[in-house]
Amino acid sequence: MRSKINSSKKIKLDKKSIYLRKLILMCLKHEKRGHVGPAMSLVEILRVLYSKYIDKKKSKFILSKGHGCLALYAVLFDNGFISRKALESVGKFNSILGGHPEHDKINGVEISTGALGHGLPIAVGMALGSKIKKNNYKYYVVCGDGEINEGSIWEALLSASKHRLNNLILLIDYNKLQSYGFTKEILDLEPLTDKLKSFNFDVININGHSIKEIDNALKKANSSKIFPTAIICHTVKGKGIKEAESNPAWHHKSLLSESDLKVIENSLGK
Secondary structure (H helix, E strand, O other), X not given: OOOOOOOHHHOOOOHHHHHHHHHHHHHHHHHOOEOHHHHHHHHXXXXXXXXXHOOOOOEXXXXXXXXXXXXHHHHHHHOOOOOHHHHOOOOOOOOOOOOOOOOOOOXXXXXXXXXXXXXXXXXXXXXXXXXXXXOOOEEEEEEEOOHHHOHHHHHHHHHHHHOOOOOEEEXXXXXXXXXXXEHHHHOOOOOHHHHHHHOOOEEEEEEOOOHHHHHHHHHHHHOOOOOOEEEEEEOOOOOOXXXXXXXXXXXXXXXXXXXXXXXXXXXXXX
């Protein structure tokens, strides 16, 4: 049984989602390079998380797929964690905002990520510590679908299940692409839903660009009484940029040309 695939391409982006992508474009203009595709598929997931669910006194968030950090920077700015000046400095010498998020430099970043496969194991440890301390924290972690090829992810899933970490919520940015091509061709994850269920996770499949579906899934995950929850977010890599959508060539751009930037600008409008 394959994971249910929602019609992610049919979701029309609203003004807020376009605005956040324009902030990413601003960062790309300054740096002239970056992970375009992974950032664009993440926007709605992070937007909903930070609009309702991330509270420093009650919850923690880890972006395990650290290369999607441009989306995180845009959302952190939009929610008052970092300044406009900081956002405009992405990639510059001595900027706090680099190609991967760094803890102790950026307000709102719990751990430095980028070495894939680390974020979920760390979140499992934090969630278990919270259970021991009985402080009722929630832990949200976003992993990429290519990232979950890592064996450390599956070890973490085993531990989360064993310790019944219902305070842990895993969101998988399932855009079906990784750095070198399509996940089904490189290392097929299917049947992903059944695999996660076999680890005793509560599993929810959603359209990862639908604000309503993301919100409903997170509400349901927060009501889990026994086991951790995995939300499989079916997304489109490069969402919102027509030429970049589901195009492996836009995973990362080492040197964005003026024409590349114009392509993004034209897709997002003025």
